[in-house]
Amino acid sequence: MKSLLFSVVAALLAYAYYSIGHDIQRAVTVLGLFRRYPPGGLVKTEQVTAIPDTAHCEDLHHHIPSGYLFTACEDNTETRFKWFPPLTNFEGPELARKSQGSIHVIDAKGLEGRRLKFENFDGPFITHGIDVIDDDKHPKGKAVYIFAVNHLPDPTVEEGQTARARSQIEVFHHFIGSDSVRHVRSVWHPLIRTPNDVFASSPTSFFVTNDHWYSGHHVLRQLEDVYHGAKWTDTVHIHLETLNAVDSTTGVTASIAIGGMHNNNGLGHGRSKNEILVSQAASGVMHVAEFSEEGTTGHIKILETIEVDSVVDNPSYFSDPFANSPADDRSGFLLPGISWAVDLARTSRDPAGKDPVLVYFAKQNKDQEVTSPLRWERRVIFEDDSSRIRTASAAVLVAIDPAEANPKGARQAWLFVTGFMSENMIALKVDL
Numbered sequence: 001m002k003s004l005l006f007s008v009v010a011a012l013l014a015y016a017y018y019s020i021g022h023d024i025q026r027a028v029t030v031l032g033l034f035r036r037y038p039p040g041g042l043v044k045t046e047q048v049t050a051i052p053d054t055a056h057c058e059d060l061h062h063h064i065p066s067g068y069l070f071t072a073c074e075d076n077t078e079t080r081f082k083w084f085p086p087l088t089n090f091e092g093p094e095l096a097r098k099s100q101g102s103i104h105v106i107d108a109k110g111l112e113g114r115r116l117k118f119e120n121f122d123g124p125f126i127t128h129g130i131d132v133i134d135d136d137k138h139p140k141g142k143a144v145y146i147f148a149v150n151h152l153p154d155p156t157v158e159e160g161q162t163a164r165a166r167s168q169i170e171v172f173h174h175f176i177g178s179d180s181v182r183h184v185r186s187v188w189h190p191l192i193r194t195p196n197d198v199f200a201s202s203p204t205s206f207f208v209t210n211d212h213w214y215s216g217h218h219v220l221r222q223l224e225d226v227y228h229g230a231k232w233t234d235t236v237h238i239h240l241e242t243l244n245a246v247d248s249t250t251g252v253t254a255s256i257a258i259g260g261m262h263n264n265n266g267l268g269h270g271r272s273k274n275e276i277l278v279s280q281a282a283s284g285v286m287h288v289a290e291f292s293e294e295g296t297t298g299h300i301k302i303l304e305t306i307e308v309d310s311v312v313d314n315p316s317y318f319s320d321p322f323a324n325s326p327a328d329d330r331s332g333f334l335l336p337g338i339s340w341a342v343d344l345a346r347t348s349r350d351p352a353g354k355d356p357v358l359v360y361f362a363k364q365n366k367d368q369e370v371t372s373p374l375r376w377e378r379r380v381i382f383e384d385d386s387s388r389i390r391t392a393s394a395a396v397l398v399a400i401d402p403a404e405a406n407p408k409g410a411r412q413a414w415l416f417v418t419g420f421m422s423e424n425m426i427a428l429k430v431d432l
Contacts, residue, residue, distance in 0.1 A: 030282060060316075066144075071106065072101060072148050085126075090163040102116070103130075108416070117181070120183045127149070129198050133200045168192065170187075171185050212232075234256050235278065236255070255298065263282040266315055266393075282341065284307055285306070286308075286362075288305070314393055318333070330363070357417070357419065358383050359382040359415070382395070394419075398413055400429070
């Protein structure tokens with residue numbers, strides 16, 4: 001009996017040691033504790049184009065029907081470094097109440113952007129994740145809904161108390177080609193605690209990630225960032241009974257779509273209508289999943305997982321429009337992130353700080369089984385030491401017609417990279 005008990009205890013200790021050891025090893029790798037960079041990064045300066053007027057744009061989406069890129073930008077350096085709840089920057093609530101970020105449309109071919117004027121919207125707008133979907137009441141590519149996270153200061157906090165956020169989701173409507181965006185309504189629910197990104201399946205149904213359980217300066221929040229076993233975050237499904245609401249809580253139903261996640265973060269659209277990409281940032285993980293909606297609730301089921309050796313922020317899927325055959329298909333997933341995330345607690349309040357970046361491209365290896373670790377070929381498609389782009393939080397690829405490529409016939413694309421603390425979004429040509 002004693003030998004059996006000893007064996008059981010030994011097995012449990014061995015399992016705990018392996019599990020904790022693996023978590024520590026992954027954390028060291030993903031957070032970039034011992035990562036090194038060559039001077040000047042890996043891309044020549046003349047190869048990179050900075051997109052004007054795109055400061056602190058955290059998320060980026062390629063709306064294929066119109067050919068435009070959409071992003072939301074903070075614009076103001078003082079605001080970003082004094083009020084950004086995702087990084088526990090709560091120093092400037094009064095500044096945040098007076099600040100209004102912006103929504104931009106970017107021409108992927110001309111590499112120029114337009115700042116859209118707001119209609120029916122005068123309040124503060126502290127930007128973070130966004131999503132863009134077609135308005136099905138109009139021909140595809142003619143009008144879109146834009147969903148955007150807004151990190152408002154909590155208005156119930158009294159003078160002298162510690163500031164905190166009461167973040168919500170803003171819904172906008174935009175006619176492609178126009179110079180404005182109309183505010184439709186605001187959305188808030190108690191389950192929207194620390195929103196990071198949003199994924200819309202329709203104008204009245206969307207998902208929101210909560211990236212932390214603890215929202216303020218709490219020792220357990222710091223633990224959430226470094227301990228992969230802190231699986232306390234979730235993705236929430238939101239159903240709206242109406243878009244015609246003055247109050248942010250009117251007609252809002254919420255439920256947990258998936259829980260038990262570590263640092264649940266960015267969301268992205270996948271290869272099909274019901275495929276959703278879900279990242280666990282500090283785990284260096286992106287899940288390929290599918291969602292279902294029944295009535296007012298939504299559920300997410302993970303199908304497979306892709307790991308990389310850095311933080312993963314807002315993932316995106318690139319569908320190769322010039323593929324002539326399965327063997328010629330260059331489609332894949334983009335996984336952007338920060339390569340020295342271990343320094344983020346220090347640099348997040350420093351406008352002159354450095355935050356090097358990595359962008360991975362994961363392409364499916366069709367010769368491998370779904371369960372094989374070799375199913376996804378992963379390579380670094382862009383890397384920088386923070387001299388050209390700071391904090392890569394989103395990236396998209398826009399294919400170049402091989403007939404217009406240099407050299408002619410080459411398989412290339414424009415890679416657009418942006419960051420929540422970057423001075424400008426950048427664009428560069430990459431080989432696929």
